[in-house]
Amino acid sequence: GEDVEQSLFLSVREGDSSVINCTYTDSSSTYLYWYKQEPGAGLQLLTYIFSNMDMKQDQRLTVLLNKKDKHLSLRIADTQTGDSAIYFCAETRSMNNNDMRFGAGTRLTVKP
Amino acid sequence: DAGVIQSPRHEVTEMGQEVTLRCKPISGHDYLFWYRQTMMRGLELLIYFNNNVPIDDSGMPEDRFSAKMPNASFSTLKIQPSEPRDSAVYFCASRKTESNQPQHFGDGTRLSIL
Numbered sequence: 157g158e159d160v161e162q163s164l165f166l167s168v169r170e171g172d173s174s175v176i177n178c179t180y181t182d183s184s185s186t187y188l189y190w191y192k193q194e195p196g197a198g199l200q201l202l203t204y205i206f207s208n209m210d211m212k213q214d215q216r217l218t219v220l221l222n223k224k225d226k227h228l229s230l231r232i233a234d235t236q237t238g239d240s241a242i243y244f245c246a247e248t249r250s251m252n253n254n255d256m257r258f259g260a261g262t263r264l265t266v267k268p
Numbered sequence: 269d270a271g272v273i274q275s276p277r278h279e280v281t282e283m284g285q286e287v288t289l290r291c292k293p294i295s296g297h298d299y300l301f302w303y304r305q306t307m308m309r310g311l312e313l314l315i316y317f318n319n320n321v322p323i324d325d326s327g328m329p330e331d332r333f334s335a336k337m338p339n340a341s342f343s344t345l346k347i348q349p350s351e352p353r354d355s356a357v358y359f360c361a362s363r364k365t366e367s368n369q370p371q372h373f374g375d376g377t378r379l380s381i382l
Contacts (some may be wrong), residue, residue: 198310201371254324
């Protein structure tokens with residue numbers, strides 16, 4: 157929704173790094189998430205970061221959080237064609253993770 | 269482990285008909301969520317349950333929409349009567365009670381109302 161913004165499209169070459177950006181408005185956000193949606197499928201949780209962290213790395217994925225600027229990014233190293241999907245940024249403002257707010261999603265296209 | 273299971277995967281029906289979407293959450297998850305995804309509005313939370321009790325239904329668009337959770341392993345979202353503007357992908361998600369546990373989504377039901 158309006159509280160979480162993402163660019164709609166990103167195109168990269170296979171083997172390059174992809175960086176998907178997200179901004180949010182509420183400084184009281186507690187958890188920030190990245191979900192991946194492939195065609196015809198649901199949202200698959202990729203990774204999440206607690207608001208007191210600056211960075212989280214998980215294999216090819218690196219999440220960076222700049223709390224001051226309310227900016228979250230997802231870097232995918234060595235992007236593969238199988239990474240082509242829509243990536244959603246989401247945040248919650250409570251510890252119970254029930255009131256998730258999603259961005260509109262960034263469609264990542266990986267060209268061979 | 270089985271994930272969140274939704275049925276049917278696709279539903280096409282004529283306007284005015286009753287539509288029932290079904291969801292089986294992950295075993296042991298105490299929270300269940302229903303979302304709607306459209307191109308225009310993105311992903312919207314409709315309603316969520318905790319221990320089978322509806323907690324927040326403020327996202328339910330109209331009285332034509334209703335949701336139930338008769339037990340811990342089953343929930344339904346019903347639209348009666350259905351209208352073309354209800355066409356969307358409906359997702360069910362579930363999570364455990366612990367505060368840092370994320371929501372896990374099913375594959376969704378693609379609903380088309382003609």
